[in-house]
Amino acid sequence: MKQVSTTINGQKYVGNAEPRTLLVYFLRDELGLTGTHIGCVVGKCGACSIIVDGKVVKSCMMFANQAEGADILTVEGLAQGSKLHPIQEAFWENHGLQCGYCTPGMLMASYYLLKENPKPTEEEIRRGIAGNLCMCTGYVNIVKAIKAASEKMQAGGQSQK
């Protein structure tokens, strides 16, 4: 067991992790941040996508110990209090989710995509979320939601945190 301290959603977290503990299990089981989900543990489905030091990461592909000192953003940190992030709003308004299980990862992948490329084309959106699998929506409304989020963020002049 080793102590791991990280900043998650702007808050300091300290927890214990075995050398083999994956970051996603650390978040969920040790820190109680269950918004991040597990779907495959081989880095394929993207349900566990989070932002680590500004980059989108599949948190089943990282050990907890590698996150020592990292600055992490998870789905729980997207909204500011009761004010939803424009990406969350857009997913809601465009029916970009059904069972909700892939949604946190999908939101974080979208967050990174729009941070890197604020005005993506449809093709770029599709590529941007190609590493996140969804079995409910057929992606149609997810693509629409990301496009709408991009427009919202442009219109609102909203810079991402």
Add this chain to the structure above:
Amino acid sequence: MSAKKTMLGAPIKRKEDIRFITGRGRYVDDFNPPNTVYMGVLRSPYAHAKINNIHFNKEKIKPLSILTGNNSPLKPLPVFINIPGMKPYSPQALASGKARYVGEPVAAIVVDSRSDVEDALEGIQLEYEPLEAVVDAETALQTGSPLLYDEWGTNLIVKRTASRGDVDRAFREAEATVKGRFKIGRQTAIPIENRAVIASFDPYSERLTIWCTSQQPHRTRDTVAEAFNLPLEKVRIIAPDVGGGFGVKFGVYPEYLLATYFTLLLKRPVKWVEDRREHLMSAIHGREQTHYFEMAAGRDGRITGFKDHVVADVGSPSIISMSPPAKTLQLITGCYKLENFKVDVDFVATNKAPFGPVRGNGRPEAILVVEHALDLVAQELKMDPVEVRMRNFVSPRDMPYDSGTGLRYDSGDFAAVLKKACELIDYNGLRKQQEAQHGKGRSIGIGAVCYVEDTGFGPSKTSGRPGYETAFIRVERTGAVNLYTGASPHGQGLETTLAQICAEELTIHPEDVNVVFGDTERVPYGIGTFGSRSAVVAGSAALLAARKAKEKMLAIASHVLDASPESMILGGGVFMSGGEGRSISFRDVAKAAYDAAGLPPRLEAGLQASSYFDPPALTFSCGAHVAVVEVDSETGNVKVLKYVVVDDCGKVLNPVVVHGQIEGGVAKGIGGALLEQLKYDENDQLLTSTLMDYLIASSMDVPELEIDRLETPSESNPLGVKGVGEGGTIGAVAAVVSAVQDALRPFGGGVDQVPLTPEVVWRLLWKQTG
């Protein structure tokens, strides 16, 4: 409380979404009761083997408890779908005596921490005596094949036939015939959330609570209570947020019983969360069938006869393994008026994972084959495939139509949906473009198909199983509404649509209706969410319960206002007396019901009602799908370029939800047609045990869809709705296959299987076999 008369049919944003987009959804694995122990399941590495002794490696972690099949006291799982005349079998929670597929549970352990599970499992060694296995259904039918159950003397579990007319004569007199073999691969549903269970027995209250990823909590409760001789009222099943089901979370799995066994023994909560590998090797598989079909036609394109012999590979049979092939047989004639047909289905046991429902449950297979046969007829007669379909549809004048396979289609205008879909995509224009591009190196294919689907499972009387769904409504003292549904949603948006139904009936806002589901202690006895039934059956129950509550409110309002009950109307959240112009708000009537002092004589206090809606008949959705694909002749890769759906699922409650169901269904169908494949090698090992090997459609594989609809209201329920959960998939597999066959016409067609992976298509292009 505002009033909106357009609630039903309005594209209202979903109520459930807020918790999902903020990370506050609660799935089984998110619950961690104190003092929990973790269960691990040891699975057979052999497809077929005798199980002998058990050994422990003392250097490994010692489990708190262990159970093996050979010493298990657990009763067999009750078989849910029985076909008359089928061979008897008793699915065990743990294999005893012998294991029949790779991944079959053979032992289970519990340990103190989740991270110790794998280590502890490595410390148990079972002695196996491998037996010759059979993983191919046609081989399994041959004499001398290894047998799953020696006492059967065969692997043929049962054979079913449906027929009508004189099919031999039809073929003798046919002006044209086609025939083929079509192999549908083994696939599964892939909810992104794997299966999970927490079983927790409280020794003080002697109550058992189980959280599990279930599509039908009450059935799970009944099975668990019976399996452990527990009083029903002491067992509570909670299916919290469930991350997709699509059929694989339909039944009770061995692991749920094993977790229950351990919690009863250890008096501690027991948690099991499977990984994707376990899911792929032991959760329900579906689809796999081989069809030998023949179709006879006249020169005018009229189909005169159809024969099909289906070999359905149900794996090592379990509780619902017989369901998909039985459904295929019922729907095999699709949208077509066939006077002469004969179809046989062999249900065959093999050494593969248990079979069961996967989105569409046998229906996509049926529609795929009949549509493919029609394509071959069109090709043979050099007719346009849409024209051939138009000449053979069951017409609205034929409704209700007896399919001759045990179904009675209630409604549907198949020609109209196909016509509309062809117009939307400009079918004739596309055909001209295709002609113009012919020989210029691009292989474009157009597939236009039509599907029909029985939805809204029930009725109890004809299905022989409970086919109703329940609703309990309680209008609270504030006028807010709690609606308790027996359905168990897991992505279908029922919290929104059921709220819309109640809100419409009570003329209040959907936001004032809270929908409660998935907890056997809170909701009335429910049958569950499967088979495109929730909106139809649970929706109707919600409407009828709300209507009963409204009637009581009308009585209270008329008493309070001293107006005649006949003159009372409810509108905009206000009860009004038509003649006298007096009124009382919805909220004040609710308050009066609980304050009781001002109630009319003989009326009880409170405001609640329930409904057990049992539909008088199945109701049939239909739709047309048109796909345009491009086949890359270098690589065999298929890309879906355009896609149009015209669906008729009766009255639409919320178009946002309905379109979402169709879009997700189509993606599943495209994946099924092109990508998804559970593959066993010659040593009977599953090769596709991660999502790296088992491919599902990604955002790069599914195009934007154009969706339109017709609305033929159902007459089998008060809402006029028909199910829509599976139609997208049913139509899409057939449409994509039809489009690929069309693209390959210059190369002789020859499509004979799904999935049409690049390798399969490349071989068809270059006619290489092996």
